[in-house]
Amino acid sequence: MASGKIVQVALPIHSEQLFLYSVPRRFPEGVATGKRVFVPFGNRKAIGYVVGHESERKVDFELKDIIDILDESPLFDEKRLDFFRRVSEYYMAPLGVVLKFAHPLGLGKSVGKTVRITEEGKNRLQQRGLADLERKVLETLLLEEELVSEKLLELSGKASLENLNSLQRRGYIQFDYRVISDEKVKYEKIYRASCDSGSVSEIKRKKPAKGTILEFISSRDSAPHSELKEIFGNFTVHVKWLVDNALVSVELKEIGRDPYGAFDAEEERPEKLTQDQRMAMEKILPYVTGDEYRCFLLHGVTGSGKTEVYLRVVSEVIAKGKQAIVLVPEIALTPLLVKRFRSRFADAVSVIHSALSEGERFDVWRRARSGELSVVIGARSAVFAPLENLGLVVVDEEHESSYKQNEAPCYNARDAAVMLGTIYGCPVLLGSATPSLESYANAIRGKYEYLSLPARVGTNRLPDVELVDMKNVNETVFSPHLRDALVENFSRGEQSILFINRRGFSSFLVCGDCGEIFRCPNCSITLTFHKKDNSIKCHYCGIMQEFENTCAHCGARYMGKGLGTQKVEEQVKSMLPDARVFVMDRDYTRGKTKLLDLYRKLESGEVDVLIGTQMVAKGHDLPGVTLVGILSADHMLGIPDFRSGERTFQVLTQVAGRTGRGIKPGTVILQTYNPEHPSVRFAISHNSSGFLDEELELRKSLDQPPFSRFISFRVNGLDEEKTRDFAERMKRTAERFLLNLPPGSLRVLGPAEAPIYKLRNRFRWQIIIASGNLGLLRNYASALYDSLKKHASGIKLVVDVDPYDFM
Numbered sequence: 001m002a003s004g005k006i007v008q009v010a011l012p013i014h015s016e017q018l019f020l021y022s023v024p025r026r027f028p029e030g031v032a033t034g035k036r037v038f039v040p041f042g043n044r045k046a047i048g049y050v051v052g053h054e055s056e057r058k059v060d061f062e063l064k065d066i067i068d069i070l071d072e073s074p075l076f077d078e079k080r081l082d083f084f085r086r087v088s089e090y091y092m093a094p095l096g097v098v099l100k101f102a103h104p105l106g107l108g109k110s111v112g113k114t115v116r117i118t119e120e121g122k123n124r125l126q127q128r129g130l131a132d133l134e135r136k137v138l139e140t141l142l143l144e145e146e147l148v149s150e151k152l153l154e155l156s157g158k159a160s161l162e163n164l165n166s167l168q169r170r171g172y173i174q175f176d177y178r179v180i181s182d183e184k185v186k187y188e189k190i191y192r193a194s195c196d197s198g199s200v201s202e203i204k205r206k207k208p209a210k211g212t213i214l215e216f217i218s219s220r221d222s223a224p225h226s227e228l229k230e231i232f233g234n235f236t237v238h239v240k241w242l243v244d245n246a247l248v249s250v251e252l253k254e255i256g257r258d259p260y261g262a263f264d265a266e267e268e269r270p271e272k273l274t275q276d277q278r279m280a281m282e283k284i285l286p287y288v289t290g291d292e293y294r295c296f297l298l299h300g301v302t303g304s305g306k307t308e309v310y311l312r313v314v315s316e317v318i319a320k321g322k323q324a325i326v327l328v329p330e331i332a333l334t335p336l337l338v339k340r341f342r343s344r345f346a347d348a349v350s351v352i353h354s355a356l357s358e359g360e361r362f363d364v365w366r367r368a369r370s371g372e373l374s375v376v377i378g379a380r381s382a383v384f385a386p387l388e389n390l391g392l393v394v395v396d397e398e399h400e401s402s403y404k405q406n407e408a409p410c411y412n413a414r415d416a417a418v419m420l421g422t423i424y425g426c427p428v429l430l431g432s433a434t435p436s437l438e439s440y441a442n443a444i445r446g447k448y449e450y451l452s453l454p455a456r457v458g459t460n461r462l463p464d465v466e467l468v469d470m471k472n473v474n475e476t477v478f479s480p481h482l483r484d485a486l487v488e489n490f491s492r493g494e495q496s497i498l499f500i501n502r503r504g505f506s507s508f509l510v511c512g513d514c515g516e517i518f519r520c521p522n523c524s525i526t527l528t529f530h531k532k533d534n535s536i537k538c539h540y541c542g543i544m545q546e547f548e549n550t551c552a553h554c555g556a557r558y559m560g561k562g563l564g565t566q567k568v569e570e571q572v573k574s575m576l577p578d579a580r581v582f583v584m585d586r587d588y589t590r591g592k593t594k595l596l597d598l599y600r601k602l603e604s605g606e607v608d609v610l611i612g613t614q615m616v617a618k619g620h621d622l623p624g625v626t627l628v629g630i631l632s633a634d635h636m637l638g639i640p641d642f643r644s645g646e647r648t649f650q651v652l653t654q655v656a657g658r659t660g661r662g663i664k665p666g667t668v669i670l671q672t673y674n675p676e677h678p679s680v681r682f683a684i685s686h687n688s689s690g691f692l693d694e695e696l697e698l699r700k701s702l703d704q705p706p707f708s709r710f711i712s713f714r715v716n717g718l719d720e721e722k723t724r725d726f727a728e729r730m731k732r733t734a735e736r737f738l739l740n741l742p743p744g745s746l747r748v749l750g751p752a753e754a755p756i757y758k759l760r761n762r763f764r765w766q767i768i769i770a771s772g773n774l775g776l777l778r779n780y781a782s783a784l785y786d787s788l789k790k791h792a793s794g795i796k797l798v799v800d801v802d803p804y805d806f807m
Contacts, residue, residue: 018051033077037066213228299440314341399439501613501614521543707772722794726765
């Protein structure tokens with residue numbers, strides 16, 4: 001029987017259960033909701049999050065004590081905990097997993113396995129018969145007493161974890177667990193003079209180099225290490241002597257890392273609003289001033305000034321002393337948005353996304369939590385930014401599938417943003433030129449308020465779209481019409497964008513004699529040939545190797561088939577040898593600096609032709625671009641996904657919208673083998689509403705989202721037969737549970753092999769559960785998951801609510 005103060009702790013494990021722990025008397029005040037605690041868990045120790053506590057409660061079993069409290073102040077308050085709970089419940093993800101995901105690794109507390117030698121181990125060292133590696137491990141421990149397992153393996157040569165496990169089973173070593181602190185706080189040395197002017201002159205006379213540095217430090221209140229290094233170069237020997245002789249004192253000062261600190265953003269005057277923008281603002285602002293939730297769908301054609309509306313609304317939010325989150329679907333979009341927001345709000349704006357270092361993310365997280373930031377811009381994980389005085393959430397390009405995460409927690413940042421708005425009582429603004437069918441349907445139903453920006457800002461008009469039916473063209477890359485237009489555009493000194501949704505040089509390689517296709521050994525997909533470094537790569541598992549052009553089956557040579565950005569680049573350079581040609585895809589623009597450099601070149605007119613994948617289609621405002629060539633509109637139509645038509649329309653419309661934004665009109669040349677497909681037909685006429693209405697009717701007739709809801713169960717495993725057997729078990733269990741429901745109230749689709757059946761050496765199956773009744777669907781899925789997870793040994797089971805990825 002345990003009594004006294006008890007806390008609920010969420011652990012980052014795949015279990016929905018919350019665990020009870022007692023609070024020892026030595027922690028009378030320290031424990032609080034939102035803090036991390038170090039707790040015993042089974043035969044190990046773990047870090048968990050306090051999510052509730054009770055001052056008095058009795059349980060009929062013995063509770064374990066908390067070992068330690070790891071945080072000085074809570075990481076989250078009750079309101080943010082409410083948000084985390086909703087994300088956890090809706091997406092069927094354990095609360096502890098959500099909490100760990102929502103907080104940066106730079107918070108610096110992890111659990112390390114430690115190893116100590118036992119008395120029995122010490123005795124065994126005196127005897128013969130030990131393997132060399134085992135002896136090395138025990139001798140290392142004898143010298144060091146206790147080591148973290150990773151460090152022990154490093155010091156003892158080629159020892160493995162199994163070597164340690166074997167020694168532990170025989171009683172020669174013992175394991176324990178402790179908290180390892182590695183906070184990503186960055187410090188800089190600051191030097192101050194601690195002598196009078198006479199001493200400075202004396203030192204300068206006797207030791208000129210040291211005296212010059214001392215004189216510089218004395219002439220100011222303090223001198224940071226970075227400044228001294230910039231001025232004096234390798235000065236460390238000199239300054240060490242000054243410190244050792246008490247002529248200079250040194251202290252550590254915490255400094256923040258700003259990932260876009262060097263990004264030049266001149267002050268920008270607000271643009272004059274159009275009538276449509278003013279009408280949108282008039283609808284939104286009462287909810288900002290009234291601290292009231294309302295979700296708005298801002299449907300504006302490309303170039304209609306959606307970003308200006310975001311800026312004006314955010315300005316009103318800041319004027320009220322509140323904060324805003326601005327979500328973008330791609331890291332590639334953040335530099336542009338950061339530049340515009342910083343031109344209005346200066347350093348009160350910062351960025352969170354996965355390309356930042358752990359330290360940079362940690363610094364932004366702390367600045368946001370302290371209230372130092374007014375605006376956080378970022379990709380989907382920025383929805384978890386700790387802004388306690390939240391007044392607005394903006395989701396730009398709300399239709400983008402990249403807002404959906406495909407690994408636990410499988411949340412959609414757009415929908416999580418709506419949850420956040422309801423909790424904080426603030427408006428949520430969803431913006432897009434091509435809204436998702438889900439958001440458009442919510443606007444029709446009145447759940448969201450629909451706002452329209454039907455025309456471009458100023459005198460700019462939407463570009464003319466010219467269609468090329470490739471069935472009548474012998475060329476595979478450039479039709480004569482697109483080639484002539486590209487040459488003419490370059491001769492006029494104007495910029496062009498070429499869109500091809502594949503990286504690399506050839507999308508697959510096939511033997512010219514036996515027909516063997518070069519496939520990834522880890523995945524059931526073809527390898528892509530990259531000519532620049534003569535390599536073959538898998539864009540799914542990341543495998544890369546040098547390309548040897550010899551078929552392993554017959555010895556003949558391979559032929560490259562299919563298109564990629566590198567092949568297009570080669571042909572453009574051959575066609576236009578004097579053109580400055582650049583590529584924007586994930587291979588060319590890894591890391592934030594390469595993207596920033598490319599943007600600077602684009603803005604300054606140093607790029608004649610930009611070739612890119614979907615990265616070029618999203619949100620870029622490039623007034624110098626007057627021609628867009630879409631090399632193939634058909635690739636995405638062949639993807640086995642009910643959203644393929646919607647995604648094709650969105651990409652075609654978005655990439656077409658990159659041209660005609662400046663003084664000169666723009667032209668789009670669209671090459672396709674399917675000119676009559678609705679996605680192509682509506683994109684040509686810039687008729688977003690027409691496409692949405694027609695697609696909604698089709699979805700309704702097929703009972704697909706948004707008229708029903710899906711939950712997918714994805715399973716994968718290393719053993720093909722075991723994974724297939726589990727998929728069959730999943731089917732039998734699902735059908736048995738279905739007998740308890742009214743006929744027709746729920747559908748079970750599958751199981752079926754995933755279209756990419758093998759990925760990273762794991763075999764993949766999926767089953768989809770569909771129903772128009774969300775409550776019924778969730779209850780059914782929860783019961784099915786609880787039944788299946790007990791049998792999932794060696795199998796990875798992922799539940800995805802409202803899935804976007806069926807590949």
